Amino acid sequence: MSVRVVVADDQELVRAGFAMILDAQPDIQVVAEAGDGAQAVAAVREHRPDVLLLDIRMPVMDGIEAARLVCADGPCRVIMLTTFDLDDYVYDALRAGASGFLLKDVRRDDLVHAVRVVAAGQSLLAPAITTKLIAEFAGRAARPAGQVAPERLAALTTRERETLRLIARGLSNAEIAQAMVVSEHTVKTHVSNVLTKLGLRDRVQAVIAAYETGLTVPGDPD
Template structure:
């Protein structure tokens, strides 16, 4: 199946560069380029692509508003592009429904990989963007009627361990190796975690893990503690 993509960025050279890289792939087709968010939304409505690559900062309708509209009105998934990993708009983009975040200096192979991952229904964060997102999210007060421990009590021990590995940024293959199970089993565990906790994707699962205090930014690179036995 060909992945159809809309690329939106107000800088023509950047936009054309991304489009050229993606169009060179046998399974990806750039169906439209846009210079602002309004044009991107219009292209998505007309052409029905699988993925929209959106610069966060654009004149007029910015990438965040375009992302919000696209996610509300279509089945197209969105990947946000930021210039700096300290971009304060990353938090808002998460809540607008973005499925991926990349820095504009992303490597060619990582850009292509991100589009394929998001088109397949998964989510993706550049590591530096993930750190910024986590810091921003966990610095804000959380209004929830359910305490962190109570929220995670519905997970089995294996699902809890899977959540911890997700918080460390491990892929399905890496989680499978850590748990000594198949990738298919990992996909089942991840699906159960998302369903039980009412989360949209892996990005929200990572945020949930930090929000609930089961892992902290300073411990993200360490081996996760053992999950509670059930």
């Protein structure tokens, strides 16, 4: 079964290039293209794709608002496109529900891999990028309140809190299992419980929640 994708970018050559690369894959189908944020939202509502590849800076409606609407509407997962690896908009995009981001100069194979990973329900950001990105923005002042209030951490067991802390440090399930001296299956259960209890979409939002609630702070030792 093909992964259905909508590609949204206001630069026609960029949009067409991404669409051509993805459509050439036997397991990926580009069902629509969009030149602005409003068109992207409309295309997702019409075609119900699995993944929306969305530029952060878009005319008519910016990518952040488009991502927020798409993620609130249904199961379509969003990959944000940016020209800067620590763009000020990236943190807001992740809080809006995006599953990760790619640089616009991404390699062909990495683009295809990213779409497949996100379509499978996983977060796109590599652990090292996740930690660097979230630590950078969570440490800044004057950020709006997060979606998880600190007191909600009380719903987690001690092991689940530790799992969340290790997720925020950028550890994979295998590394968490080693650190906690448990099986990888047990870690997967802990991760699932954390996401469910805190009402989070994926590991990216879990990292953000860990920083915003104060469970983890920038500069914590690895």
